[in-house]
Amino acid sequence: MEGCVATELRLGLPGTDNVRNKKRPLQEADEECGANGKSDAQDETAPPAKAQIVGWPPIRSYRKKNIQAKKNDSEGPGIYIKVGMDGAPYLRKIDLKVYSGYPDLLQALENMFKFTIGKYSEREGYKGSDYAPTYEDKDGDWMLVGDDPWEMFITSCKRLRIMKGSEARGLGCGV
């Protein structure tokens, strides 16, 4: 069966690995396109990463540091927090960094604990269900998930708890 790999029909130049999915310069894509269509372009091995030219673009080092600092923040270690739900036998752990925002996070929680959260509004909290997602912040206070901007939330959230029942409904009373 080993022979199959060598002779199988693949999208890409013989001898190249199909795994990477980077864009190619437009000219090459035109050459390779033919009958296979534009999708070929995406599956080619990427050209080697461009070597950075010394001193170009002409930006001072302290500006470069400022930009890099921002980037490292987003690529750094994850923000792992415990998540509990009222009535669930054990807690779970999630990395807040993998979510793009509240909808993404809430969807993940719904899948994890098999429940449905209501619709969020600033005035009434989560309306239409028995559940309300809450979190403990840096000051030790329990807050409703969704009021703060996402970036602020992930830096101040210490743990999550999905409240259930009458307590949860009480949060929706526009206090």
Place this chain on the structure above:
Amino acid sequence: MHKKMAFSFPDEVLEHVFSFIQSDKDRNAVSMVCKSWYEIERWCRRKVFVGNCYAVSPRMVIRRFPEFRSIELKGKPHFADFNLVPDGWGGYVFPWIAEMAGAYPWLEEIRLKRMVVTDESLELIAKSFKNFKVLVLSSCEGFSTDGLAAIAASCKNLKELDLRDCEVDDLSAHWLSHFPETYTSLVSLNISCLGSDEASFSALERLVHRCTNLKTLRLNRAVPLDKIANILRHAPQLVEFGTGTYTADVRPDVYSDLAGVLSSCKELKSLSGFWDVIPDYLPAIYPVCSKLTSLNLSYATIQSPDLIKLVSHCPNLQRLLVLDYIEDSGLEVLASSCKDLQELRVFPSDPFGAEPNVSLTEQGLVAVSLGCPKLQSVLYFCRRMSNEALVTIARSRPNFTRFRLCIIEPKTADYLTLEPLDVGFGAIVQYCKDLRRLSLSGLLTDRVFEYIGTYAKKLEMLSVAFAGDSDLGLHHVLSGCESLRKLEIRDCPFGDKALLANAAKLETMRSLWMSSCAVSFAACKLLGQKMPRLNVEVIDERGPPDSRPENCPVDKLYIYRSIAGPRFDMPPFVWTMDEDSGLRLS
């Protein structure tokens, strides 16, 4: 006899007249009228400017001007800002301080740019000049907070301490506590470049509290947002203020404190800092925006909508520094809101990314050029340009004095026509008759240099990278640009011919930098031999240039006029082409 006396004034009268002449150029002109004017002028010159610290020796300066109070010195070439000048090249200030310490106990002001300043130098300054008032260090390095502590402790009359973009060894934030409790004369303090370590907030607060004449205060990133209110409360008279990090947990009390204290600063005209901005705290500055003339948001990583909101509150803005997050849409708003805008700098937020991360193109620059009648200075980073846009910009804004365009990818052609950008930059130099500084980028042939040589008669500084086809390009510039003082070139196919043919021109300029070009070692030697008043320095980290064939191009070349002769503080990778031996090692 009588006629002669009628035309000569007593020295004191001439001295009094000369005291109204401040500019160095005018002073130099005055000193060349006749011998007696030279003598009178040199005794009453109070401010000395040395554009290249190696062009003249400290002793020569002291001998000619026995009574100056203020000196400004510049060291490394401009491309040192972008790491093109290896560490250890030179630019040491200590010899100057040492000479002046003996000769000028009454020296009051020292301003340095791109020089190496050691703690030893700072300690010597603190010890030697009893009436020392102003220390401005711009893009300097080599010192630590220990040196600053010495200045703080000893300079009782210090008015200005300005560390602009310096690299400082941050050993301890407690240097601020070295200002004695009796010290109150501070007018301007800029510590924005200091590291992000714990700062001594209480010492800073007390300092600000007792220095009631403080007009400029630029803090560093380490000062948290919730500390600013306490600092500003003591300084409502501030005219220029730079925040520290502009982020904190959103708390209504911190916000209202900050907004309140800012609105009581009625004289505030300039704001900077804004590291790590979160938009929630931006409205705190709205009350002061209408009076702002200068705003530096070049560290503020906020998006276009927030930038637009901010900029729309600042109708009197004259100077704006910002990241390309502002995008074309933000620049259009700027063009319609800020009719007094004179200077704009747009920096790239992702300079090394392969693809554009924001929607900032030539359109933004066109909008501002069309909309802001007073715009004269621009530094603009973008990823595409067209000749059409450049021609529009040139026609609508002939009052440009500084035009620096950086198209991020080298040799990028006009994106509409795929042609070189020669015609576009040609229009800039043709229409902007007062252009003093120009930086080129994009795909350029020798033709652009022909335009520059023909039209850019007031051009004093030109920066060139990845441009041109042949020596003809360099020849056009050297033979045509009458006012040229500084020329810096990298990665261009310019070789020996143009350089040697225009050798005499080099003595009329402050300096020429060429790196990764095609100038041979032989040509450097020849130039050094023929032009004794030029220092021809070959900088090559590969090893001695004579270990390779003579026609091999040198890595980096720095040529500057000097009456001090070759310097003696060169590191092992710098050689001066001497008239005697053709090769001199220090």
